[in-house]
Amino acid sequence: MDYPCSKDIVAKVTEVGSLPQTLAAVLKVINNPDSAADQIAEVISRDVSLTTRVLRMVNSAQFGRKRKVTKVSEAVIIMGINSIKVLTLSSSVFGMVTDKDLFKRCNIKRIWRHLIETASSARSIAVEIKYKEPEEAFVAGILHDLGIILMLLYYREGYLEVMEKMTVDKEGIEAAERNIFGLTHSEVGAAMTGGWKLPSNLTYVVQNHHSLSTGIMPEEAALNNIIALADRMTIGPFDNYSPDIEKNIEFIQSACRSLNLSNDAVNRIRKESILESIKLAEYLDLDIGDILEILTEANDKLAELYFSLERIYIEKRNLQSQLNGAVTETVA
Ligand SMILES: [Fe+2]
Ligand SMILES: [Fe+2]
Missing domain, CATH: 1.10.3210.10 (Hypothetical protein af1432)
Structure with missing residues (x-):
């Protein structure tokens, strides 16, 4: 074809x-040094799935909050600008x-x-x-x-x-x-x-x-x-x-x-x-x-790598012994 x-x-x-709309808006507000958490939160709140992800992440064990966070503006302060940027960009690419x-x-x-x-x-x-x-x-x-x-x-x-x-x-x-x-x-x-x-x-x-x-x-x-x-x-x-x-x-x-x-x-x-x-x-x-699937795949890859390396090793060893044989014959 x-x-x-x-x-x-x-x-x-x-x-x-074109740059995904939400990402463009979030990057614009984040890159402005005068933006307040409320303004960033307002842009995020316009996107339902991003809002869900931000709240899910801030309430995860990673941020160790005892009380449930339900406001995006609070999440922005807790998570920090960089984490918000990463989450928005990742959501946009996968979306x-x-x-x-x-x-x-x-x-x-x-x-x-x-x-x-x-x-x-x-x-x-x-x-x-x-x-x-x-x-x-x-x-x-x-x-x-x-x-x-x-x-x-x-x-x-x-x-x-x-x-x-x-x-x-x-x-x-x-x-x-x-x-x-x-x-x-x-x-x-x-x-x-x-x-x-x-x-x-x-x-x-x-x-x-x-x-x-x-x-x-x-x-x-x-x-x-x-x-x-x-x-x-x-x-x-x-x-x-x-x-x-x-x-x-x-x-x-x-x-x-x-x-x-x-x-x-x-x-x-x-x-x-x-x-x-x-x-x-x-x-x-x-x-x-899931973890089992990922680890099984990683093990398969390791086994594949091991056998490829073993093959290379055997090939090199055979080549070396052929070379040694040739050298011995020439000397004799
Ligand atoms: Fe790659
Ligand atoms: Fe690549």
């Missing part, structure tokens, strides 16, 4: 995908998909889980390395694969073909996207966030999260490497970034070095992020699967 050229795709998604056809034909649950886990791991990495704004890392995690959601919404048949190529032919995500559309989800997502006029470091991450920013580490590069690492740590529908497992391991190691992060810290964050994601999904009213 023929799909439109990359320029037309960018033009179409940026035209149809973009309501179409039942997409739920039937594609494993949306795994995509949601990937976004939430990436965001939650990114926030923990940011805290660990003392990055200035951990909530910004969370927001970037939710947004990083926005291009995939847009492609599934507006170029569904082609994108399902991309996903099939990744699963059946084990093609890397960006190669499969380029083959079919001539551009990647990172480019589509960045065109969109650029148009939304979000801070430029978020657009930079959406555009570059499949590679590491090297050299001196300005804040933008650090944020990008946090997301690049969190993205690869999570189990998503797009695990085969590169069919070469050794390259994936090297990538993770380089990301850790660039962020000065130990392997132990990465393992701990990985485990914690699974539980945190389940909690977050509850506040957002999202189905990402």
